[in-house]
Amino acid sequence: MTITLIDHAVPHISTVPANKGQYVELFVRERNGTPLGAGSRRAVLMLHGRSIPALAGFDLQYKTYGWADALAEAGYDVFVMDLQGSGRSPRPRMEDPCNVNPALHESLLKPNPLAGKRTPSYPFQLNNAQSDWDELNTVVEYILQLRGVEAGISFIGWSAAAFTMGPYAAKHSDVVRDLFLLAPIFPPAGRTDPPTTLPAPGFPTNLLTRKGLVDTWDKETLCDGQRESAMVDVVWDALMDNDPIGRTWGNPPAYPEGVNRFRNALWWGWNNTTVGSSLLGSGSGPQVCIVYGEHDLTANSTNSDPLLTFSVPALYEAIPGSGKMLIKVACAGHSMPWERQHTNLHKLSKRWLKNQIFGGVGMGVYTMDEQGVLTRVP
Numbered sequence: 293m294t295i296t297l298i299d300h301a302v303p304h305i306s307t308v309p310a311n312k313g314q315y316v317e318l319f320v321r322e323r324n325g326t327p328l329g330a331g332s333r334r335a336v337l338m339l340h341g342r343s344i345p346a347l348a349g350f351d352l353q354y355k356t357y358g359w360a361d362a363l364a365e366a367g368y369d370v371f372v373m374d375l376q377g378s379g380r381s382p383r384p385r386m387e388d389p390c391n392v393n394p395a396l397h398e399s400l401l402k403p404n405p406l407a408g409k410r411t412p413s414y415p416f417q418l419n420n421a422q423s424d425w426d427e428l429n430t431v432v433e434y435i436l437q438l439r440g441v442e443a444g445i446s447f448i449g450w451s452a453a454a455f456t457m458g459p460y461a462a463k464h465s466d467v468v469r470d471l472f473l474l475a476p477i478f479p480p481a482g483r484t485d486p487p488t489t490l491p492a493p494g495f496p497t498n499l500l501t502r503k504g505l506v507d508t509w510d511k512e513t514l515c516d517g518q519r520e521s522a523m524v525d526v527v528w529d530a531l532m533d534n535d536p537i538g539r540t541w542g543n544p545p546a547y548p549e550g551v552n553r554f555r556n557a558l559w560w561g562w563n564n565t566t567v568g569s570s571l572l573g574s575g576s577g578p579q580v581c582i583v584y585g586e587h588d589l590t591a592n593s594t595n596s597d598p599l600l601t602f603s604v605p606a607l608y609e610a611i612p613g614s615g616k617m618l619i620k621v622a623c624a625g626h627s628m629p630w631e632r633q634h635t636n637l638h639k640l641s642k643r644w645l646k647n648q649i650f651g652g653v654g655m656g657v658y659t660m661d662e663q664g665v666l667t668r669v670p
Contacts, residue, residue, distance in 0.1 A: 295364045296324040300371075300438075304430045307423045308376050309491035310384040310414060319380035320373045320431055321351060325364030335441045336363055336645065337431065338372040341451025341477070343500050343554040345379025346372040348530035349450055349629060357526075359629055362638040368446075368645065369439055373431050375456070377418050377496070377555025379534045385414040385496045386553055387537060393556075397499040400551060404543050418496035419557040420486065424456040432467055444469030446645055447578075451591065451626065452477045454607070455559040461578045462570035471572070471580045472644050474637070475591040475626050478567075478607035481598035483560035492558050500552040501542070502528050512587045512625025519631050527630055564610045573613025579655075581617045581644045582608055583637065585624030608657070617644075618657045619666065636664040 301317035326333050338360060340346045350360045350372045360370045374381035385391055389401050390410035398406065432445060446469045449457040454476030461468040506524055513519050531552045532539040539550035571577030584591055584604045595601045608618040619640065624633040640660070643650045650666060657669040 295361070296322075298322045298324065300434070302431055302434045304427060306376065306382075306384075307426045308384060308419055309416065309423075310418055310496060311382070316376065316382045318373060318376070318427055318431060319346075320371050320434070321347065321360070323351070323360045323364035323370045325367050326369050327367055332443065333369055333439050333441050334367070334443065334446070334645070335369045335371065335435050335439055336446045336448060337435065338370065338448045339428065339450070339453040339457055340372075340374065340378060341449075341453050342557070343498065343552065344450070345531070345534040346374045347379060347534055348527065352526070352530055352630070354526045357630065357634055359634070359638055359641070363642060363645070366642045366645075369441075371431070371435055373428075375419065375424055375427050375555070377557070383553070383555075385418065386555070388413050389541060391495055392497045392499055393495050397497075400499060400501065400543070401541055402543065405541055412495055414496055415493060416491035416496065417494040417558045418491075418555045420490060420492075421455065421459070421559045421561055422486070424557065424559075425460050428456055428460050429464075432464075436467065446470050446472070448472045448474070448641060449476065450474045450629065452557075452559075454478060455562050458572070459561045459566065462567070462572050465571060465577045468578045470644070470648060471578045472641055473580065473582050473607075474628065475584045475588055476582060476604060476607055477591055477602050478562065478604065478610075479599055479602055480564045480606045480610070481601065482563035483599065484563060484565055486560050487558070490558075494556055496556055498554050498556050499538075499541075500531075500554060502549040505552075508590070509625070509627055512585070512589055512627070514587045514625075515623035517632055518623050518625070519627075523630050564606070567607065567610040568612055570612065573611040573616040575613070575615070577613060579613075579615035579648055580611055581619070581640075581648070583619045583621060583628075583640060585621050585626060585628050585631075585633070587623075587625040590626035615655060617655050619660050620658070621660045623662050633662070636660060636662075639664060
């Protein structure tokens, strides 16, 4: 099968407070796998999480790790998008290195590119829930018009993409066919409404070092062979390929590899209350498949701040309809797309897109072993 690769610059009027009202172009990569002569088209839209840009997460060109490739080869039009502040979409207010968290990140940038302590030129958070929903909506409408999709778009989101895709799918069942969430971030007691004042005080730019990536990933790598030895370098190279400015920041010898810049966003509308009152999983709303690794300490964590307490099973319980699946994957963590279980993850997503049930397996709670076998949990 021939897969056509097209990079789109999607026109959008920004609602991010830092560049509100400005014309921008959102980055979207398409891998078009629709067979010639197909009577109808199926479109899949993939959205990144908090710190990993779309191409590094979904379009990793290394061995069999390209998730978008796998879906395109199965006959879908696959689109992966970057929200503003991530990857190849615009990054307003993020080019100034003083606009980082001074308590955590300023020391990483002295003396390159910061000569000394500086006051942030934009002391606010960058994106928010509404601006993310607006950008997602622009891309959805673009795809519908571009490809003439009649049956709705299937959503695939990883990690914090749940904050954007979840509420959007709940309100737009006319265009969202179904929802596949990998390791979704879900705070049961999260914010229901936006703060009184936007933008909220803070800073627009977070930084991730290679060491920070490794330290977090290692805590969730608890099985023999869970991750190929080369994957840290492969992933870091992909992150740097999507951030040519971040590649030049940092101080040898401590941080010679550069830093990954990612947006500091403020989300609301994704908690027990909002999900419980939605149509998710019902006959009138999108059906939902939730997948997570058994060693995921990122999407399952407790904190003294309820806004930072996350639970994947709690999201499953909060969805009111019966059209939902929860699958816990053995020998996998939050970074499953870069781990050995990525092949079974690809298979799961393809089977879900095909018919939303897996060879006679119905909705409910399951575990999946290292061979990809599903076992129902009573």
